[in-house]
Amino acid sequence: MFPTKTDSRRRLNATAYLNVENTKAAADTTEPDGFVNEQWTAPNVDESTPWKTIAIIITLFIGGTTCICCAALDWLADANQNRSDRIWALIIIGVLTIIPGGYYFYILSCILMRRQGYTMDDIRRLG
Template sequence: MVRKDARTHTSSAKYHRLSQEDDGFVDAQFKAGPKRIPWKAIGYALLLFAAGTLLLIIGSLLVTGYLEEKYADRTWPVIILGALMFIPGAYHSYIAYYAFKGYEGFSFDDIPSYDDD
């Protein structure tokens, strides 16, 4: 005896058999989202760049003797602090500029973001 199920319904959904090569990934998950510009990080980079440049100039003036001798003990700390501020500030400002201009190989993703919200 063959029993017919009374709950038969029709659906408009189209089902396809999955191929054996399916690895569970969808192409949409690999598409890049909208480009976010990390303004806060770029601002910090520009601040470091400007302050580092200023400290390096002051340190250079101290070394060359254009500023008074009474400040000679502050020469190397000013130069070291200026270099520690200038190097990352210049690097990240460089990346931000070329990413903004759209050069190939430069992206705002290369700049660390401080927006954790």
Template structure:
């Protein structure tokens, strides 16, 4: 059934006002999620933390086992601790970014903090 129209004279053109039908003011687009915004800076930082943390952990482990002769053996544990402090958050966020890129359920780029 067509909605009723009333004719309004607007000079040289006639305008028709539509009466309110079953339109409740909502459109389907407002319920769709926008495409995810990829936090490139945060992913780059996570990759750098992961890489440097891995290198420091390997160097610290080689110093601890004696494959690299340590002139100052007291620097072994700080290298391992700093490597672990960099490796853990880097690996965590790189994993989230990888799973979000692959589209696994439960993972999205919203879980990675942005820098603005």
């Protein structure tokens, strides 16, 4: 049965290959379907150490820790609760910086300790 002009393109493509036998693909550089064997090799990526990203990670972690420590000290020293707005601001800033800083600091420390499964590819390059 031949397809008519009203059939869709998908149906035309599907019926065109029904009577074709499977053949083994050639092993040369270009496959018959248009793909090139070089596209399956790993690209040459610059493997330099991302120092700017490491500095941002350490800054976030130390800054968040400092903000939370200062908020805790203000909370302990403020007996009359006069400066609670400053304490909440420091806690919020500290939490917002220590969460990504702590996460990437943990990954960075695992990389430096050479644990299995951690590579520099796990750290997103920021700079």
